[in-house]
Amino acid sequence: MERRPQKRVRNSNTRTRNTDRRDEHVSRVSSSAPVSQKVRQIYLDADTPKIPVGDTQTQRIDQEAPYTIPLEDTQRLDWDSYGTDDLFPEETSYHEERMARKAQSVRSGARKSSSRQKTQQRSTQSRQSQARQSQTRQPQSRTPRAQQTHSPRSRQTQSRQTQTRQAQARSSRPSLQQTQRLDLSAYRKASSKRRKRKKLRLPFIIIGAAVLAALIIILLTAAGGVKEAANVKITSTETTQTITWDNKVKNASYEVLQKSPEGSFTVVKTVSADSTPSATIVELNSATEYEYKVRTVKGEGKKQRRSNGVSIRAYTLPAAVTELSFWTEIQDSLTFSWADTQNVAGYELRFGTSDNLSDADTIQLALSDLVVDEGTGNYTYQIENLEERTPYYFSLRSYIDNDTFSSWTETRTARVSRPVDMRGIDVNAPMVALTFDDGPEGSDITTRILDTFAQYGGHATFFQLGDRASSYSDRIKRMVDEGHEVGNHTYDHSHMGDSVTREDIVKANDAIEEAGGVRPVSFRSPGGSTTDLIRETCAEENMALYYWSLDTRDWYTRDADSVISVIKNNIEDGDIILMHNIYGSSAEAVEKIVPWLIDQGYQLVTVSQLLKAKTGDLPVPGTQYVTATQTMN
Numbered sequence: 001m002e003r004r005p006q007k008r009v010r011n012s013n014t015r016t017r018n019t020d021r022r023d024e025h026v027s028r029v030s031s032s033a034p035v036s037q038k039v040r041q042i043y044l045d046a047d048t049p050k051i052p053v054g055d056t057q058t059q060r061i062d063q064e065a066p067y068t069i070p071l072e073d074t075q076r077l078d079w080d081s082y083g084t085d086d087l088f089p090e091e092t093s094y095h096e097e098r099m100a101r102k103a104q105s106v107r108s109g110a111r112k113s114s115s116r117q118k119t120q121q122r123s124t125q126s127r128q129s130q131a132r133q134s135q136t137r138q139p140q141s142r143t144p145r146a147q148q149t150h151s152p153r154s155r156q157t158q159s160r161q162t163q164t165r166q167a168q169a170r171s172s173r174p175s176l177q178q179t180q181r182l183d184l185s186a187y188r189k190a191s192s193k194r195r196k197r198k199k200l201r202l203p204f205i206i207i208g209a210a211v212l213a214a215l216i217i218i219l220l221t222a223a224g225g226v227k228e229a230a231n232v233k234i235t236s237t238e239t240t241q242t243i244t245w246d247n248k249v250k251n252a253s254y255e256v257l258q259k260s261p262e263g264s265f266t267v268v269k270t271v272s273a274d275s276t277p278s279a280t281i282v283e284l285n286s287a288t289e290y291e292y293k294v295r296t297v298k299g300e301g302k303k304q305r306r307s308n309g310v311s312i313r314a315y316t317l318p319a320a321v322t323e324l325s326f327w328t329e330i331q332d333s334l335t336f337s338w339a340d341t342q343n344v345a346g347y348e349l350r351f352g353t354s355d356n357l358s359d360a361d362t363i364q365l366a367l368s369d370l371v372v373d374e375g376t377g378n379y380t381y382q383i384e385n386l387e388e389r390t391p392y393y394f395s396l397r398s399y400i401d402n403d404t405f406s407s408w409t410e411t412r413t414a415r416v417s418r419p420v421d422m423r424g425i426d427v428n429a430p431m432v433a434l435t436f437d438d439g440p441e442g443s444d445i446t447t448r449i450l451d452t453f454a455q456y457g458g459h460a461t462f463f464q465l466g467d468r469a470s471s472y473s474d475r476i477k478r479m480v481d482e483g484h485e486v487g488n489h490t491y492d493h494s495h496m497g498d499s500v501t502r503e504d505i506v507k508a509n510d511a512i513e514e515a516g517g518v519r520p521v522s523f524r525s526p527g528g529s530t531t532d533l534i535r536e537t538c539a540e541e542n543m544a545l546y547y548w549s550l551d552t553r554d555w556y557t558r559d560a561d562s563v564i565s566v567i568k569n570n571i572e573d574g575d576i577i578l579m580h581n582i583y584g585s586s587a588e589a590v591e592k593i594v595p596w597l598i599d600q601g602y603q604l605v606t607v608s609q610l611l612k613a614k615t616g617d618l619p620v621p622g623t624q625y626v627t628a629t630q631t632m633n
Ligand code: ZN
Pocket: 437, 438, 489, 493, 526, 527
């Protein structure tokens, strides 16, 4: 019997199949006639249209119908209710139940705890217990479904009651709209509960995530398990990098790992616990970025644990700039040239007029500011509007970024010289440079040579002595005036090779400049041999050095025909030919060989013109040329 209400709910849709139930239901109502009839009457009276129908209905439905009624059922109820007899028994039953419950409650007093228990305790079914049971099953039992009993009943009673109820039903029958409202309100309650549940869930998710993150951190730390090295730093040179750190972990040793180009780290240094926390890596490439990890190691053997490692990376410094040279290419300018230092972002040029560069400007040269010389592949950069014959000082370095520079080159000095006059020279036609040393002299030798060139055209280079230039400055002046080049052959030819002093060179330059108005840009060492001092001095004096590719041996044979023969038998395009303007035989040879050479198609040019024509560049100060393209120290 206790299961009844449940069963009723389950079978609520099958009412039409089980017509008996209707009878049972009504019989229960009638059997309670004395009290319930009255109650019903009051109820029905109170429920008449004095109160607006819609309100009453809503109120009552809200009160009685729990939110669990699905829309489907409610609607079915609505349509089913039309014209059916048993719409109201449940109201009757409800009020009967309330009364019964009241009575029961009076009777049972404090024994109100569990109605289900009480029901089980009773062997006989009282109306009260049944009613109480219905009450406990409120959600289902209050649905406007027919409630049933097994008691028999009379049809007459039923029909009378039915008539009354039908009338009542018409006035208070729930419309579809109302039913839906019921359902919506139920739905709202339900969804509000769901929202509350969602709100509750969010903080739990956050807390959960935080706990999980903390656990992961703890696990990761525990995995390394060892404190990392602190204050890891790196310093670089061109080929080494030194990594240092603070040793704050007791009895910890360290491993320094280097990243390979393939990306894997391998241990390159181990540093024991009692040694200075630093490691120097050597034999590195310059201007190259290297990456390292410093890993702390604790314990020994199987208990050995390592930290994950602290990463650090840096570039090695670029190598110092090489092949630095300079010359005057256009009037009042200096052109600088140097070899490409690989992997750098640019260069910095310090340039000023004080020899310690204290007044120097620093000119930053990005690679895009520079011109690459097609012949040598070297970078070039030009500074214009300089003062001729004023010494300038400069130094150059490369950089990778704002913190990574090569060392500066030694401070060099440069003078703006007169640019080489290339007018009338076909750089694609053969040419040779006739050169004359040791003059000038007071006889007619130099004059005859100059006359020959004046007659046939072309130019020569005269490597002259400073003391003679002072004595025979008219010869020097004529050389300059007629477009010949006057070079330096030391002051008085008293020193050769290793014994040549700086003064020998500089003093000659001063004398020649004073005699001819032009400071030499070319030098020939007495006897041809050079030293570092000679080359450095020449570089400072903005002079290139010239050996020779063809020696006429005029100084030895002192024979014009011999000289002519040597030249005719050996001459090649680009030759630098050695002669002397202190022998008559040499002047005689010139008078014959110049027209012959010109006839052979050779252009007769100065050494600077030869270099410029053959290389596209001016000769590089400090460099000794054998031919235009061959050099030697
Ligand atoms: Zn000489």
